[in-house]
Amino acid sequence: MPRPFNFSAGPAALPEAVLQQAAAEMLDWHDASGRSSGMGVMEMSHRGKEFISIAEAAERDLRELLAVPSNFHILFMQGGGLAENAIVPMNLAGPDAGGAVDVVITGAWSQKSAAEARRYADVRVAASNEADPGTGPCTTLPSPTGWALRRNARYVHICSNETIHGVEFHELPDLSALGSDAPLVVDASSHILSRPIDWARVGLVFAGAQKNIGPAGVTIVIVRDDLLDRALPYCPSAFNYKNVAAAQSMFNTPPTYGIYIAGLVFQWIKAQGGVAEMERRAVARASMFYEAVDGSGGFYVNRVAKDARSRMNIPFFMADERLYNDFLSGAKAAGLLQLKGHKSVGGLRASIYNAMPLDGVRALVGYMKDFQRRHG
């Protein structure tokens, strides 16, 4: 029987080939030349040559996939996106207290980032879509030309793909063209590796791995090297980017197994054709899904403005709320899992990350049409 299609927003589906390799190597990892290590990856000292080779390959492959310039450090950290909302200001809003931080709010995740940064900095909301008229809150992208940016901001924060509200930046803002020389901080958790990143516009990108990469418990931070010396005095040593960068992510014991799985995902993406191919597939998946929603005559609705729609996370709704339970139980029976919407917005949500084959979207769309026929 084929595996069900898993539409979880995160932790999310992994490529089957990655899981198969992980299972096969669980008791005995072999190196590139096929030599047995006598240990599973979970049992290796992070200081040993075996695990160091795994971590170095993961870093190298990620750098290649995203064309990360040499003046950016790639860090494998812990805590997830929510912890990073504190770790970023503790590292970038210093070295003295009270620094200015501008945040653009486009959904639940940038709201959280702004709230958390207020513990450490003088936060101002540069723009917000919370009062979007008509279509509902958090359904458009505020145009960068209207952002209220401060000259002295220590950084500007955006969430480039809002996992809950389904709003995605399809181009990163060029802050210098807007008169700001602050570094741009990008929370790319839920769409990293689905499109290229324009590094000329970026100071720091972070991403919890459990959406478009795989294992929960790994946070990827890619930071420009001139930003390593701005930490507040109470930034914990283990979360100080300068320490982590100097030790190639081995300042303390990293989440070794998660890094290994992330590395397998990077290899899988390379074998598929890289980020360009991931983007092509993402466009194909999202187009198929939005066409089905928009073509349902209003039975299914996605409220996000077309130019702001996420390719990865698609919240959608039905007019009759009583149908949701039927929809979800029927979907599960049809092998379509984890489609319930986030509790803060309700309804349904399809998360269609890199690991989702187009056949999964096709099956979902087929199920939706059938469901509409029976209930419409």
Place this chain on the structure above:
Amino acid sequence: MPRPFNFSAGPAALPEAVLQQAAAEMLDWHDASGRSSGMGVMEMSHRGKEFISIAEAAERDLRELLAVPSNFHILFMQGGGLAENAIVPMNLAGPDAGGAVDVVITGAWSQKSAAEARRYADVRVAASNEADPGTGPCTTLPSPTGWALRRNARYVHICSNETIHGVEFHELPDLSALGSDAPLVVDASSHILSRPIDWARVGLVFAGAQKNIGPAGVTIVIVRDDLLDRALPYCPSAFNYKNVAAAQSMFNTPPTYGIYIAGLVFQWIKAQGGVAEMERRAVARASMFYEAVDGSGGFYVNRVAKDARSRMNIPFFMADERLYNDFLSGAKAAGLLQLKGHKSVGGLRASIYNAMPLDGVRALVGYMKDFQRRHG
């Protein structure tokens, strides 16, 4: 061929049965009644009923194994022991700045804890073994009756087993008998679940999981409920014990796969006979090993005072430093892995955690005798 014996100090060996179950379930986790979930554990939403059942079972089994009283919360967090050295004072040294914290230094890990707590609190070293005469630094346990404890301390910190120096508290200090009513904070990373914990003497126990439990990236915190309201204002939300406790460790996405593996280890310990059986085996392993070292006529030396010797981590040395490389390469060829000492103290180290069978120690001792015969 049998698997080699792995003496890594951490990440460390896991029970073979745990790895086998994890490999078998990698693509499709089954619930207790044998029903397929259609997902691997890594792919499950942490909010779904499947993963919640895994996390609840892990918490319940750990509570049973360590007889954790109902007024203590069990938290699954991220960051490891080093991050926890900051997270503990950010949670317990408040609510206002400048609180007094007393630290007892017995080796490298309590040294790190004291250094990190200085960012957040007025730290004083209550006792230290750094100037131990004769046998060398950090080789004894300072007697609690000599500890310089302050009446107003917000907590007293000890590391109950020093992974690097091989010094272990065989009894937790009774602070109230020493005239202090401060809560005792215990870093038990490298010997948790190898002996019971006297909860009447404890305010908080933490442990990075990657030594005696298994997967790196999970930190276990067991905290008394009256200590949840003392956080400093800049404690990150994701690391605030009160938030994490209120959300049963789901305040943000937890390291789901690591929690699952930890849960399998807890089940394995229960099946073996619980913590009492783990302690019996630890005594047997450590006795066999120390007898071999002490009976080697000085060819092998462990410098720790007998009443302070760790059952889990045993640094040992040879008079002729040139022999270490030979020892290590011969050991590896004999299927005895990761015996190199920590770089800060040199020499050799055998870490013999719960997952190490007595046969592993027997094999190591046999190899050591043979090596001595050839080089002594």
